[in-house]
Amino acid sequence: MASASESQLGQLLGGWGEAFNGLQVLIVTYAFSVIGAILILIVGWSISRLLGRWVRSLLTRSHRVDPTVVGFFSVFVRYAVLVVVVIMVLGQFGVQTASIITALGAAGLAIGLALQGTLQNIAAGIMLLVLRPFRVGEYIDADGVSGTIQEIGLFATELKTLDGLYRMAPNSQLWNVPVTNYSRLPERRHDLVIGIGYEDDIEKAQSVLMDLARADSRVLSDPEPWAYVSELGDSAVAVTLRYWTKSADWWTTSREMTKAAKIAFDENGISIPFPQVTYSGSLDVEPREPEKTASEQAQ
Structure with a gap:
């Protein structure tokens, strides 16, 4: 009985030893990957915040860029850097990043096709905010859409008509037509x-x-x-x-x-005539004798 117990104890200790040896090998193998991933996360997070602040500061100094565009681009740059950082971290652990990029591209394409109209309005909104054919407070007419600009958003533009009505127009509708700005020039x-x-x-x-x-x-x-x-x-x-x-x-x-x-x-005695028509000749028309029917003519 004692020898059997010792044998089982030896097998258990041997299993623990093998597991410990495997853990050591795993730690040694992935230690640098873990450390590298942590460093990439820290550095990438810091760079994303710095780039976001730099873009915000750069666009804020320009008077031609709307504040809405400033916030949008700063956030976009920050999250774009974070996506790259996450892909690099996964690459440290042997994950095939090419397949991840392909999957992200396919997902982006599917989302783009599903939200084609929305993305078109966003793109038009960005162009309107960057090129600024009109600003808040200006009165415009864009192919029948007229009013004073109240707010320019990424999806739609809000206007106030001359009779005090609220109107919201999709940005794509304002971008694809000629715009007449009645307030821009002094x-x-x-x-x-x-x-x-x-x-x-x-x-x-x-x-x-x-x-x-x-x-x-x-x-x-x-x-x-x-x-x-x-x-x-x-x-x-x-x-x-x-x-x-x-x-x-x-x-x-x-x-x-x-x-x-x-x-x-x-x-000053100057007349403003109204439209009139002058007839030549007499307006009197002689009465005509009614024509006789065939039966009357026969009689």
Whole structure:
């Protein structure tokens, strides 16, 4: 009995010894891999944070880059570095990184195809924020989508219409069409066209319009206002006053100038005719005798 117990004890100790020897071999074999992986993680984490801060600082100094883009790119750079770090760590333990990269590429392609419309809006949002065809507070018209810009996001742009309505437009819809920005340039031109009668004094009408332009402080002296005959219409002579104002004053000035022109023309006896048609000859039509039917003609 004693010899059997000693034999079992010896086998147990031998198994433990083999396991310990295997653990030693495993530690010696992967010690450098573990240490290298830890160092890669520490260094990679530090580099990702430094690069993120550097990108944020670089983009913040540029006045052409929107704050939304600054945060997006800084976070994107940081996580891109972390992905590379994780792949390098897996490579330290003998994992085939090529297969991981292939799998990530396939997953990215599948996600891209599934979210094609969303990614298109994100790409358009980034381009809008970088190139900045419009900014917050500016009034635009983009193929029927018009309003004052309230916020430019990565997915959509928020606008406020002239009648106080809220409108959200996908970024791709604003990026793929021509955009007219009514607020970007500091000065804007207006052509005030008024029709006068053919019997009225053209020189007097032009003089009245020029006096109105010179009397309004919102009308710029450079470029100088100009009054001229633009068209000889069917019922009136079109006299145009061309002047420039600050973009912020354009709407108010154009409306008030139109009203002032009507009042001034009335005071100076200049008529503003309405469309009319002149007939030559008499409008009287002689009554026609109704035609007889075949039975009546036979009688």
